[in-house]
Amino acid sequence: MKSYLRYFIEFLVIITGVLLSFYLDDLRQLNEKKNYKDTLVEELLITSEEDLKQITKITADLDKVQEFIDEFLKDIEDGIKDLDDDQIAEKYLFIVQKMSVSFFPQNGTFNQLISTGSLDLINSKSFRRVLLNNYTHYYDRNSANNRTLDDLYLAFGANIDPYITVVAREVDDATFIYSDMVVESYDIDQDFYLSNTFKAYLLTAKSMVGKNIDMLDIFSKSYSEIITLANEEIN
Numbered sequence: 001m002k003s004y005l006r007y008f009i010e011f012l013v014i015i016t017g018v019l020l021s022f023y024l025d026d027l028r029q030l031n032e033k034k035n036y037k038d039t040l041v042e043e044l045l046i047t048s049e050e051d052l053k054q055i056t057k058i059t060a061d062l063d064k065v066q067e068f069i070d071e072f073l074k075d076i077e078d079g080i081k082d083l084d085d086d087q088i089a090e091k092y093l094f095i096v097q098k099m100s101v102s103f104f105p106q107n108g109t110f111n112q113l114i115s116t117g118s119l120d121l122i123n124s125k126s127f128r129r130v131l132l133n134n135y136t137h138y139y140d141r142n143s144a145n146n147r148t149l150d151d152l153y154l155a156f157g158a159n160i161d162p163y164i165t166v167v168a169r170e171v172d173d174a175t176f177i178y179s180d181m182v183v184e185s186y187d188i189d190q191d192f193y194l195s196n197t198f199k200a201y202l203l204t205a206k207s208m209v210g211k212n213i214d215m216l217d218i219f220s221k222s223y224s225e226i227i228t229l230a231n232e233e234i235n
Contacts, residue, residue, distance in 0.1 A: 037118040038234050040109055044131075045230040047106040052223045054103060059216050061098040062209050068095050069206045076194050088193065089186035093166045097181055099209050100153035102146040103216060110135040127229040134222045138215075145215050152208055160201055163192035 068091040075083050083091075110131060113119040122128050165188075168181040192198055 033116075033118065034121055036116065037113070037121040040113050040116075040118050041122070041230050041233050044109045044113070045227060045234070047109055048223045048226045048230065051103075051105055052220065052227070055216050055220050055223070058101055058103055059213060059220070061101060062213050062216070065095050065099045065209050066206060066213075068092075069202050069209075072202055073199065073206075076199060079194055081190060081194060085186065085188045086183075088164070088188055089166045089183045092164050093168050093181055093183055095205065096153070096156055096161075096166075097168075099205055100149040102149060103142060103219065105135065105139060105142070105219070107135050107139065122233060124229055124233060127226075127233055130222060130225050130229060134219070134226060138219060138222060142215055142219070145212055148208060149212060152205060156201065156205070160192075160198065163189040164198075 071083070071091065072088075075081060113122075113131070119128060119131065122131075165186060166183055167185045169184050171180040171182055
């Protein structure tokens with residue numbers, strides 16, 4: 001009887017040791033995964049701050065595009081051109097150059113969060129929800145918006161540039177994704193400038209650029225929330 005009891009106790013000790021070993025190994029792996037998750041969140045914080053700066057720059061340019069479009073619409077409203085050709089060339093170049101500038105979110109770190117299962121280890125449900133909205137729903141809407149802006153740019157090139165022709169060169173010290181341009185020469189068709197066709201294109205551009213500004217505003221608020229929640233997650 002005593003020998004059976006001794007064997008039973010030894011069996012329990014062995015089983016307990018094995019189970020404890022498995023538990024400690026699982027705990028170690030979980031800690032490693034959490035540490036890796038924190039590393040990815042720190043990287044996400046950096047890219048989110050960079051993306052927010054990009055959004056701020058693009059939005060400022062688009063606001064100026066809207067301002068120049070409004071100046072053109074006001075100038076041609078009475079059928080008399082008040083702006084001189086130098087002003088028209090400079091403003092038109094800026095509109096064409098900047099109206100279709102696209103925002104490209106850096107989504108590599110988010111994709112790593114998904115592929116490694118690290119997203120599920122994020123403590124905050126709100127943080128997970130904001131990330132999914134930002135990099136899926138908003139991302140898809142932004143991609144569709146970018147394609148529309150590309151089409152608008154091509155339409156301006158095909159239908160307006162032959163009448164309002166501006167030859168430009170890149171600024172040597174341009175520092176953004178899209179180099180700034182300055183006018184070298186131009187040829188402005190006065191009749192086309194005052195036409196309803198040009199007015200219609202300006203109104204279309206104003207509408208599309210306005211939608212892009214609204215989309216960037218949604219992104220801006222989303223990234224601000226991501227930055228706040230990322231700091232809470234890693235701290």
